[in-house]
Amino acid sequence: MKSINLYSIIGLAAILSLCFVSCEKESDTTKPVINLIEPEDGDILQIGSDVHFDLELSDDVMLGSYKVEIHSNFDNHGHATKADDAAVAFFFERSWDLSGKKNADIHHHEIVIPENSAPGNYHLMVYCTDAAGNETHVVCNVVLSHEGGEDHDHEHEHDE
Numbered sequence: 001m002k003s004i005n006l007y008s009i010i011g012l013a014a015i016l017s018l019c020f021v022s023c024e025k026e027s028d029t030t031k032p033v034i035n036l037i038e039p040e041d042g043d044i045l046q047i048g049s050d051v052h053f054d055l056e057l058s059d060d061v062m063l064g065s066y067k068v069e070i071h072s073n074f075d076n077h078g079h080a081t082k083a084d085d086a087a088v089a090f091f092f093e094r095s096w097d098l099s100g101k102k103n104a105d106i107h108h109h110e111i112v113i114p115e116n117s118a119p120g121n122y123h124l125m126v127y128c129t130d131a132a133g134n135e136t137h138v139v140c141n142v143v144l145s146h147e148g149g150e151d152h153d154h155e156h157e158h159d160e
Helices: 002-025
Strands: 033-038 044-046 053-058 063-072 092-097 103-108 120-130 135-145
Touching (some): 053 063, 063 103
Antiparallel strands (some): 033 053, 053 103, 063 092, 063 120, 120 135
8 A cells, every 4th residue: 555655656746847847848938039120111122123131130048930021011091003004012921940049140132122013112021930939020111112212331241
């Protein structure tokens, strides 16, 4: 009878220790932090050119990935005009892996706006997910134009 009680106590101790270990692993509930440097809210992006994209990401434990999405925001007003029948609303979506990093300074020119993109208002959205699955996002309002935007002075090496 005493051996049954001893085994019960050992079994209970094992179960409790597993609960404590699993609770520690699931404790990351903090969302990652996004600092979108460029483009800035209200920037004009030139149709037919690449987008200067600059971003800082961080997480208290470990980053997972980030995604950029650009989609039209033509419905923000009631009078849409069509400049060109061949123009189509620009849409971009791509994800990048950040596994193994706690912080990331992102700079690239991988987003290219095709010549046949419709000018107008767009949302540029950045999503960041950490290794635990916590997600945060930021939204930037940009305008696509054939005239192009301001020439931003920035000091950095371009990877070509």
